[in-house]
Structure formats: structure tokens, C-alpha cells
Amino acid sequence: MSQKVLDALAKKFGDAVERTETQHGDEVAWIKRDKLVEVATWLRNDPAMAFDQGMFVTAIDTLDLRRPDANGAIRVVDLEAAGATRFEVCYQLRSLRHRHRVRLKIRVTEADPRVPSMTGLWSSFIWQERETFDMYGIKFDGHPDLRRIYLYEEFVGYPLRKDYPKDKRQPLVRRSDLPSSES
Amino acid sequence: MGLELVTTQLEKAANWGRKFSLFSYPFVTACCGMEFMSVAAPKYDIARFGAEFPRFSPRQADLLMIVGTITEKQAPALKRVYDQMAEPKWVIAFGVCASTGGFYQNYHATPGADQIIPVDVYIPGCPPRPEQVLDALMLLMSRVQDARGHSQLRHKREKLVLEQQRAAGALEE
Amino acid sequence: MADLKTLVLGRKDVQDMDEEQELPSELMTINMGPSHPAMHGTVRIVLTVDGERIVKGDIQPGYLHRCFEKESEHATYTQVFPYTDRLNYVSPMINNVGYAMAVEKLLGITKDIPRRAEYVRVIVSEVSRITDHLTCVGASAMELGGFTPFLYFLKAREWLYVLLEEVSGARLTHSYVRVGGVSKDLPDGWMDKLLARLDEIEAVMVEVETMLNNNKIFRDRMAGVGVFSKEDAISFGLTGPVGRACGIDYDVRKDFPYSIYPELEFDVPLGTTGDCYDRYLVRVEEIKQSIRILRQCARQLPTGPGERHIIDDPRVALPPKRDAYNTIESMIRHFKHIVDGIKVPAGEAYTFVEGGNGELGFFIVADGTGRPFKCYVRSPSFVHLSSVEKTMHNHLIADIVPIFGMINMIGGECDK
Numbered sequence: 048m049s050q051k052v053l054d055a056l057a058k059k060f061g062d063a064v065e066r067t068e069t070q071h072g073d074e075v076a077w078i079k080r081d082k083l084v085e086v087a088t089w090l091r092n093d094p095a096m097a098f099d100q101g102m103f104v105t106a107i108d109t110l111d112l113r114r115p116d117a118n119g120a121i122r123v124v125d126l127e128a129a130g131a132t133r134f135e136v137c138y139q140l141r142s143l144r145h146r147h148r149v150r151l152k153i154r155v156t157e158a159d160p161r162v163p164s165m166t167g168l169w170s171s172f173i174w175q176e177r178e179t180f181d182m183y184g185i186k187f188d189g190h191p192d193l194r195r196i197y198l199y200e201e202f203v204g205y206p207l208r209k210d211y212p213k214d215k216r217q218p219l220v221r222r223s224d225l226p227s228s229e230s
Numbered sequence: 231m232g233l234e235l236v237t238t239q240l241e242k243a244a245n246w247g248r249k250f251s252l253f254s255y256p257f258v259t260a261c262c263g264m265e266f267m268s269v270a271a272p273k274y275d276i277a278r279f280g281a282e283f284p285r286f287s288p289r290q291a292d293l294l295m296i297v298g299t300i301t302e303k304q305a306p307a308l309k310r311v312y313d314q315m316a317e318p319k320w321v322i323a324f325g326v327c328a329s330t331g332g333f334y335q336n337y338h339a340t341p342g343a344d345q346i347i348p349v350d351v352y353i354p355g356c357p358p359r360p361e362q363v364l365d366a367l368m369l370l371m372s373r374v375q376d377a378r379g380h381s382q383l384r385h386k387r388e389k390l391v392l393e394q395q396r397a398a399g400a401l402e403e
Numbered sequence: 404m405a406d407l408k409t410l411v412l413g414r415k416d417v418q419d420m421d422e423e424q425e426l427p428s429e430l431m432t433i434n435m436g437p438s439h440p441a442m443h444g445t446v447r448i449v450l451t452v453d454g455e456r457i458v459k460g461d462i463q464p465g466y467l468h469r470c471f472e473k474e475s476e477h478a479t480y481t482q483v484f485p486y487t488d489r490l491n492y493v494s495p496m497i498n499n500v501g502y503a504m505a506v507e508k509l510l511g512i513t514k515d516i517p518r519r520a521e522y523v524r525v526i527v528s529e530v531s532r533i534t535d536h537l538t539c540v541g542a543s544a545m546e547l548g549g550f551t552p553f554l555y556f557l558k559a560r561e562w563l564y565v566l567l568e569e570v571s572g573a574r575l576t577h578s579y580v581r582v583g584g585v586s587k588d589l590p591d592g593w594m595d596k597l598l599a600r601l602d603e604i605e606a607v608m609v610e611v612e613t614m615l616n617n618n619k620i621f622r623d624r625m626a627g628v629g630v631f632s633k634e635d636a637i638s639f640g641l642t643g644p645v646g647r648a649c650g651i652d653y654d655v656r657k658d659f660p661y662s663i664y665p666e667l668e669f670d671v672p673l674g675t676t677g678d679c680y681d682r683y684l685v686r687v688e689e690i691k692q693s694i695r696i697l698r699q700c701a702r703q704l705p706t707g708p709g710e711r712h713i714i715d716d717p718r719v720a721l722p723p724k725r726d727a728y729n730t731i732e733s734m735i736r737h738f739k740h741i742v743d744g745i746k747v748p749a750g751e752a753y754t755f756v757e758g759g760n761g762e763l764g765f766f767i768v769a770d771g772t773g774r775p776f777k778c779y780v781r782s783p784s785f786v787h788l789s790s791v792e793k794t795m796h797n798h799l800i801a802d803i804v805p806i807f808g809m810i811n812m813i814g815g816e817c818d819k
Binding site for chain 1: 302303305306309335336337338340344345346347348
């Protein structure tokens, strides 16, 4: 649908774009982390691109994810081979004027889960990035107010990581006369 | 003998009054709130049971309606609201989330509001039909009349313990 | 007279402030929520106020975080439907449709959905949209002191709930839509009942509009409150009625048409000022447009023995109940479908529909098994709520109520 966005990206930022792909009509561009702000600024300001709305931010924890590799075979993502880049941070952008969309992906490691914040470009990302931080522990450099948003301050860990057990509760308050059954 | 008769009859009369003027505090958190609106709205009309007027201050309410999921983050607020209510007080867990957590068994939803505070009547359903809510209200009213609400029982128990202690003290003296 | 007004109301705007006349004042911190009668969901606001004027408001959502994503990662594709119901519980059908479309996109069967199923989906979505707007407008009017519109609209909503219950079996949490279609066909004569109710709803709309549109109290509290400029609205990603009230001409049904919306005629109302009153008007107009869509659907709905309500694809649809009881192949297929779930090929897709509050998107990552690897939802309420912090700056505390009412923040959707 908007292959021309990917082409223009690849043309303008040859080495900053790791690869591009189209899946089910969604355009995805994998961007190098240190070039992200540059690419995003261009995407927003260039009149032919004009991505004026940031739709969502989220991350994918690729631990044990089975997806097609370069040859099309479905296999578990090999984290070692991918340079231990466990998380993929996704930015979905949309242009109101041109009615096209693109998804930027940045791969980060578990040891250094840092991504430059894009809150200066799209205000909607202020809360979205906080949510991604809350759920996945991705740290956004330059975010004005990076706190937990859904969970409480006392919560330890990041629940949407694949290695966080689904029902591991961290209660704040319980009845005093409760028989001790809950762990 | 005469005095006891008077006090039991007085309590019955008081309970009769209480059960027909339940002032509820709707602790609305989630989907069930939509059905709670329906219960209050014309077709089901909770006013027929004298419980139509929500008091939005816990200090003026004697019925706490926990409408919806209670999460770990919400739990301290629920506890505080409950503690602020004046005795005697009653609690209804509205819907399966407030009763057991329902199909939300995860890191942030509590397995039922009774992990935080005592509950008198549980209403199953996700969300419960308005008829069920009215049924639960009538059940609660019969409990109130029979003085079987949790705070009424607690009051009775505490009084009994106090009397026993007093009797024991009198014996020692 | 003007002085009296200032005395009673305090200063209304910053520009009326006279630095020299002001007594030195200290800022005060007030906590609002998480259990507050005028909040639709549960949200906590830590307000820093200068008198009645809000200097800063720290909005803290998350009191209804029910872990939609984590739960759906542990459920089969079909089992996720009940969770989507409980996201925006005022318009659950639209959530169902959005999620189903995302899975269909991954399966590559978007084009193969039977026409009748598409029509039924649009019909139930639009009915849901009407219930959403009725609730939003009714509840906001109640919070501003008008109890009668609330009762009138709830009466109208009750009619629609009864109709939806007839279709799906549940009043509120329908779980009606399935991957590949809808779970069962519309009952006989249902469309006629719906059309009759639509006429009655139009009458209720006239009544309520007469009560509200030129009501002085209502207008005073809504007009000019919570104004959002178009640039800010775009930057904050506002969509739906809130975005359209700011003048953003964007409706997913028109701009990225899905299902059978291209064949239907309807208008997208646009606001000019972006204040709460415009949001109210946009919502009221959208109810009327939805009624218009429903009438067209009633005329065009394909009927006949050959029309199916769900796709005839053994990968996706359950076998008919009779076959499941009588033939071993269908029984095995039924069993595999229920236990393993629909096998969705590995990949990822983002699908969005026009929800009651705006662009409702589902971003699903599939790994070839019967359960989603990740199921992110782009909830409009969450995005809209993030803009409120800026909106309510310099407003009075009492203005929070209409702002929140017209944002229509739904706890389940906002906190997920």
C-alpha cells in the first residue's frame, strides 16, 4: 500500500535501515537504534512523508518466538545469532494527509534495553512509552517522566516479559483474618 | 426478662428499618457498572427496594457495592473506603470478578474482593443480570433482618466476649 | 455586577488575573479518585491547584489493569473474544469485530468472509456504537446535573440491550463474533424489531436534544471547556468523536474502509472548536448516522438459503453441531478446534476499526500455534486520557467532570 515510504527510507538512509518488509499489508522498517531520531524526524517533517500521528508504541519479547527466517522456514528465533537482541520496540506511525502508515522497529538487548524517546516528535508517545517501560522494562532515553503507569511503584519485574509467570501476584494489602492460602 | 424482651424487639425493629433504607456506596470499577446503571434505571428500578440512592461518601453509606474487578493497585483504596464506613455495614460483591476474580487469574487482579474485606453476598455472573442483583438485594435484606450480616455478627461476638471477660473479672474479684 | 461575579466564581481565566491585587497564595495538592462518582472508570488524579484553578494534574490510570495481553497469550484465538468484550464494555461488539479482523488478516481470509456475515457484523457494530454514545452522553448529562436525559437514554439503551441479547445470548458481554464470521445467525424477524426500535430511539433523541442543546446550564458547562487545537489533537493522536470535534477529518470507516462500509452512505460529522460541546454534538450526530447505516443495512442484508453467517473453512469454523455429534471427522475437528485453537500462520498484523471512541487497533504476533504470541490493543481511551493532562490545565476543578465525561474514558479499555 505504501511501499514508496519504504523505498524512500531505504534511499535516504541506506545504512540506517537494516531491512524493510511488507507483511499482510503493513510496512515495516528495521532501523538502527542510534539513527532512530534522525529517521523519525525526517519522517515527520518531510512533506512527502508527513507522518503527523503516532499511533502506538509497544515491544515484542522474542524469547521463544517462532517466526519465519530468511529462507521462510518457521523456527524459534535464535537470540545468540541475532546478537542477543531480545526485544523489538515497535513504533506505528500514520500520516493523516497521505493516509499511509509505517511501522519502525528497533532491536535492543536485554542487557541494554535503551531506545531514544520520541516524545518530542509525537506527544501521544508520552504515555505509550511509559506503558512499554512498565510492561517490558524498555528504557526510553530523554523521556520527560518515565514512571510506571499501570502498575504500582512497589511492583518488581516487568510482567509482559515472557519469563514473568502469569499469576505471580505481589499483593499490597490483604485481610488480616485470611487463611494463608495465597502465595 | 422484661428488659431482654424489649432489647430484642428493639433490635428487630431497628433491623427492619435498616433493611428498607440501605444507602449504597457504589464502588464501581469495571464492566458491571453498566449493569449497575441498568439496575438503577427505569426498567429494573432498584428504588422499589429502598436502595436507590447512592451515597458517594462512604461515611454516609451502609452498603458497599463492589462493582467490578479489584486489582492489586485498587485494593488499598477499597480497604480504606470500607474502613471509613460506619457500623453496621454490609458488603455485596457484584459480579464474578469481585467474588473470585473470574477468568482474570493473573498478576494484577485479586482473586476476589474478600481477600481484602469481608463480603456478605456474592452475585455470580459476568456481568450479573439485573434480576440477579435484585435477588441478591433481597437476600441481603433478609440477612439484615435476621442480624446475620458480618458486621452485625462481629458486633454480637465482641459484645459476648466483653461480657465473658466482665463475668470472669467479677468472679476473680 | 461584574465584581460580584468575580467574587462568587473567582477568576475564570488566567488573563483576568491581576498580579498586584492578588493575595500571595500557595499551591495546594488535592487527590481525586480512584473511587470518584464522576469518573466513568477508576482513575486517580493528583491535582495541584491554585484556588479553584488547576495548575497541574497528574493522571494515574491502571486501577483496572486486568492484563489483557498476558491473559490472551494464554488463551486460544477463540478464547480471546470474551477478553475483548471487556475492553470497551460499552461497545463490546466493535471490539469483537476488530479482533476477529486482525486474526483473519493473519489467516489471509479477509476477502472470503461471507457477505451476510459482514452485514451482520456491521449491524451489531453500529448498534453497539449507538449504545456507546447513548451511555456517554447520558452519563455526562447526569454528572452535570441533568438526571432526566440519563434515564431517557438508559431506557433507549435497554431496548438495544434486549435486542443484542436476543442475538448473542448476553446483555452486555456478547462474544458474538467469531473468526470467519459470527457465531450464529440473526433470529427471524430481528431486523424488523430493530427498525421499530430505531424509530423510537429517534423520538428519544429529539426529546433529549430539546432538553440539552440549548439548556443554559449544560451549555455553560460544556462550551469552551476542554478546548483542544487541531495541531495538538493530531500530535496527541486523537481519533474518533474527540478528534473529529477538533476538526480532524478522519474516520476509519471512510479513510481505511473495511468490511462493507464502502457500500454504505453516511456522513462524518466534524466539529469546529474542539470543546466539550462540540464533542457532545458530534456524538449525537453519530448516533443519527448509525441509525442511517442500520436502515441501509436492513434494506441490503442478503437473505436466502445460500447465505452463510460464518465462513465454510474447516481450518477456522466449527463444524455444524449435528455433524459434530454424528460423524467422527467432524467430532475430531471440533475437538482439535476447541483444544488446540485455530492454527494461525506465523507473522504479525495490525488491524484497526472505528471503535466507539476512536481508532481501535489490534496488533497480533502469531507464532504458528493456536494461541497468540502477543496481542496488543491500541485503545483509544488510553490515548485520549493522555491528552487530558494538557486539556485541563488552567480549568476549574468542576470542569474536570465534563472533560472526562466527553472523553468517555472507559476503564477496561484504558487500562486493558
